[in-house]
Amino acid sequence: xSKLATLISYALILLLLTSSGLFSATTVLVIAHxxxxxxxxxxxxxxxIYLGDIRQWKDGTEIVVVDTKPRNKTKECFYSYIGKSPxxxxxxxxxxLLSGEGNPPEVVESDTDAVHKVASTPGAIGFVTKGTPLDxxxxxxxxxxxxx
Amino acid sequence: MSIRDLKLGTKQAVAFGLVLFLMGAAGIVTMVSMQSxxxxxxxxxQLWLPRAITISELSLFxxxxxxxxxxxxxxxxxDMQEELKRQxxxxxxxxxxxRDRYEELRELAVAEGLYSDQERALYDNFDRQWEGYQDxxxxxxxxxxxxxxxxxSQILTEDARRRSQDFRQNLSELVSISSVESQKAAMxxxxxxxxxxxxxxxxxxxxxxxxxxxIIGLIRLVTFPVKRLADAACRVAGGDLDVQxxxxxxxxVGTLADSFNQMTHSLREARAKTEAQEAALRKQNAELxxxxxxxxxxQQQLVMKEKMxxxxxxxxxxxxxxxxxxxxxxxxxxxxxxxxxxLDRQLQxxxxxxxxxxxxxxxxxxxxxxxxxxxxxxxxxxxQIVKSLKNFARxxxxxxxxxxxxxxxxSTLTLLHHELKxxxxxxxxxGQLPLVNCYPNQINQVFMNLLINAAQAxxxxxxxxxxTRTVGEDVEIAISDSGKxxxxxxxxxxxxxxxxxxGVGVGTGLGLSISYNIVRKHxxxxxxxxxxxxxxTFTIRLPIDPGDETLLKS
Numbered sequence: 001x002s003k004l005a006t007l008i009s010y011a012l013i014l015l016l017l018t019s020s021g022l023f024s025a026t027t028v029l030v031i032a033h034x035x036x037x038x039x040x041x042x043x044x045x046x047x048x049i050y051l052g053d054i055r056q057w058k059d060g061t062e063i064v065v066v067d068t069k070p071r072n073k074t075k076e077c078f079y080s081y082i083g084k085s086p087x088x089x090x091x092x093x094x095x096x097l098l099s100g101e102g103n104p105p106e107v108v109e110s111d112t113d114a115v116h117k118v119a120s121t122p123g124a125i126g127f128v129t130k131g132t133p134l135d136x137x138x139x140x141x142x143x144x145x146x147x148x
Numbered sequence: 149m150s151i152r153d154l155k156l157g158t159k160q161a162v163a164f165g166l167v168l169f170l171m172g173a174a175g176i177v178t179m180v181s182m183q184s185x186x187x188x189x190x191x192x193x194q195l196w197l198p199r200a201i202t203i204s205e206l207s208l209f210x211x212x213x214x215x216x217x218x219x220x221x222x223x224x225x226x227d228m229q230e231e232l233k234r235q236x237x238x239x240x241x242x243x244x245x246x247r248d249r250y251e252e253l254r255e256l257a258v259a260e261g262l263y264s265d266q267e268r269a270l271y272d273n274f275d276r277q278w279e280g281y282q283d284x285x286x287x288x289x290x291x292x293x294x295x296x297x298x299x300x301s302q303i304l305t306e307d308a309r310r311r312s313q314d315f316r317q318n319l320s321e322l323v324s325i326s327s328v329e330s331q332k333a334a335m336x337x338x339x340x341x342x343x344x345x346x347x348x349x350x351x352x353x354x355x356x357x358x359x360x361x362x363i364i365g366l367i368r369l370v371t372f373p374v375k376r377l378a379d380a381a382c383r384v385a386g387g388d389l390d391v392q393x394x395x396x397x398x399x400x401v402g403t404l405a406d407s408f409n410q411m412t413h414s415l416r417e418a419r420a421k422t423e424a425q426e427a428a429l430r431k432q433n434a435e436l437x438x439x440x441x442x443x444x445x446x447q448q449q450l451v452m453k454e455k456m457x458x459x460x461x462x463x464x465x466x467x468x469x470x471x472x473x474x475x476x477x478x479x480x481x482x483x484x485x486x487x488x489x490x491l492d493r494q495l496q497x498x499x500x501x502x503x504x505x506x507x508x509x510x511x512x513x514x515x516x517x518x519x520x521x522x523x524x525x526x527x528x529x530x531x532q533i534v535k536s537l538k539n540f541a542r543x544x545x546x547x548x549x550x551x552x553x554x555x556x557x558x559s560t561l562t563l564l565h566h567e568l569k570x571x572x573x574x575x576x577x578x579g580q581l582p583l584v585n586c587y588p589n590q591i592n593q594v595f596m597n598l599l600i601n602a603a604q605a606x607x608x609x610x611x612x613x614x615x616t617r618t619v620g621e622d623v624e625i626a627i628s629d630s631g632k633x634x635x636x637x638x639x640x641x642x643x644x645x646x647x648x649x650x651g652v653g654v655g656t657g658l659g660l661s662i663s664y665n666i667v668r669k670h671x672x673x674x675x676x677x678x679x680x681x682x683x684x685t686f687t688i689r690l691p692i693d694p695g696d697e698t699l700l701k702s
Contacts (some may be wrong), residue, residue: 069283071276087279088247091240094282098233098287104286 005027005083008016026073028081030141031118036061036125041140049125051092051101052102057123066117066126074129077145153398159369163362163393167355181344184506187336192330195257200326202250205317209243210278210360214312215302217288267325270318277315316515389416390631409571446660449662456593467537474530478670481524488517536562553581553587553625557614560595567603568612577615585662585693590666597659598627598686605684607629621692628685634678642676 029042037059040048050052053064057073071086079086093104106121108114111128118124119135128134131143154162164386216239220232254271257263284307287426291302380391389412395405493514561574568574584591602612610630617624634642641647641666667674671694678684 053306055552071279085275087275089242090282090286091244094285095237095240097286098237107283131530 023045026077026145027144028074028077028127029126029130029132029134029139030125030143031115031134031137032126032140033118033122033124033134034138035122036138036140038140039138043082046141047084050082050089050105051084052096052104053100061123064121064124066114066121066124067105067107068111068114068127069109071109073145074127077143078127078147080145081143156370156399156401159365159399160224163358163365167358167362170351170355170358174355175347177347177351178344181340181347184340185344188333188340191260191262192333192337195260196326196333197261197329199250199257200323200330201254202246203319203322203326206243206246207316207323208248209239209246210316211310213243214308215246217285217304217308219660221292221297221304222350222529222610223537234494253426260302262329264325267322270322270325272319273685274315277318278585278606279463281308281315284311286668306489326602328520369397369399370401373397373405380408384415384617386622389419394598404574445661447664449665453664459618460589463537468536471534474527474534477523478527478531479529481520483522485517486522488513547584548587550583551586551591553591553616553623555582556588556592557595557616557625560592560599563596564599564603567600571609572603573609573611575611575613577613579615579617581616581618582692584623584690586670586690587666591690594663594666594688596626597663601659601686602627602629602631605629605633607632618692619689620691622688623692624689626685626687628683630683633680633682634676634684635680639676639678643674 030046031119032041033039037057045054049063052065057063070075075086079089079105083114090104097104106117106124108117108126111132114126114128115132115135115137118137125140129141150168154492213236216236220236222230223229223232223544250271254263284303288300288303288308291303373393376393380393383391391412393405393408395402395409495509495513557576557578561568588624598611606612606629611629613626615626638647638649643660647661664674665686667690668689672688672690674688676684676686
């Protein structure tokens, strides 16, 4: 009897831990203007776009990169996904800006602003926390961070 | 089981083992400590110091960046502006390179567990502030491009300045942490070194102490006992077999000592046995010699006895043969004297009757009377000599009997009359003597020997004094002469058989020896006192009754 009880309690604890892990996980959605000519995007492409190395979509549309200002989990998650910390990324942008090789991303103050910006700018790309009301933007990637 | 009972090899092994253990311990302590020092030095040189340097560089580069930004804001030369932009890009590269380096070092430090939460927080903080500063820089670049230097300098002197101060503050804290930690590590290394130094020294001192003790022990356990053994062996070789070695331990040396003791014991026994045998042999030899001497003496005495016996027989025979004619002479001379007296009375009667007697007859009568008188006296003297001879020889008295010693002395003197007369005066100081149980002929022989020696000791005229007396149960006869005396060196040997001072043919050297034996046989004693030039006194002491006759004969 007691064995069964122990087993059940273990199972309960396991469930609790798993669910809490699920709750703490952050999911980031990579969104793009509804007219962009892609449905999905690879990690490498995403990084090159944010570094300013890729500046046009396949159809020649200028890419407009949108960055959210607050340094929150979503931002951490996104930047760690593409392999550059925000501050490193900014160094690169400064360099590009100084040498006139491109513009830094458009900075918005919140996820909602980001959605608006992406929805209203042709060729725009950005990232928001999953759960943010999405107007007419296209979700081209979903980044799941396992908590940590 | 004490340390004494262990074998030498075990003792050595134990001591060597101890020394080895201590050395090994010292070595291990040193090695462990060296490892610790090495780790601390490595941490300092590979983790702490590079981190501090990298952060310092980072701080320096950010300062450079800021200086270049300010220059860019104020310079008016387009060339200069382009140059400064290139410099800013280069500085950013440097900053990022420094950050890369730092992050690599951080990985290593994390792996070593040497990256504190404080450092992590500080660096994260710097990262955010640096990001913010870069945001401002981006804004500054846009302003510079779009609105000119005036507007741009605004950002630099206000927000950017504050932020740069903040992150530089962070960086300097990071540097100080790294410095403090590297100091700590250095101090730890120093402490480890001191600790090791002390511990190693103590262990080494102990090891040296143990070694010294071990050497002393070895000397005590081996060298001293072996030296004792060697000394003991020397003494044994020198003949001292009573050497015993105390076996203090039960190792090989102890066993050796036991064996040595056993050996000396065996040697002692063997020597005792040999000595006993030798003593027995010597005793037997002495007995043999004594027996031989006795045999020789007996032989000589036997010869002498035989001589004396023959002489006695001869003397007795002669005396006997002479006795009859002498008796005839004596009785005849008596008869002749009586006849002479009768004839003389007849002649006187005749003269009274008036007949004349021829004077010549008277003369003849006188001569005749004198002759008869001489013959009578001579006959009597002969009779006396014969009697003395018979008395001396005592052939009829050779048996053990009570005898008058004075009579024996007188007879002897009579026989020696011819030797003594005219030259030597005999003084007799005779006391009262009882009859003495003895063999008279043997005692007379003793008197004869002593008197002849006394007479021979006197050259020319002299005196022999014979004194006798009774002393308790004994009689004592002393014969003194006024002769030359006996040299002191001869006194101890005077009674030895064959000892003589007389020339060859004068004496046999047996006289005193035989006398001594006769006196001893009678349970008596004979001794001599003499001073050179003052004569000698021989004293005989005889018991009046020496006891059973059979004892004397043996």
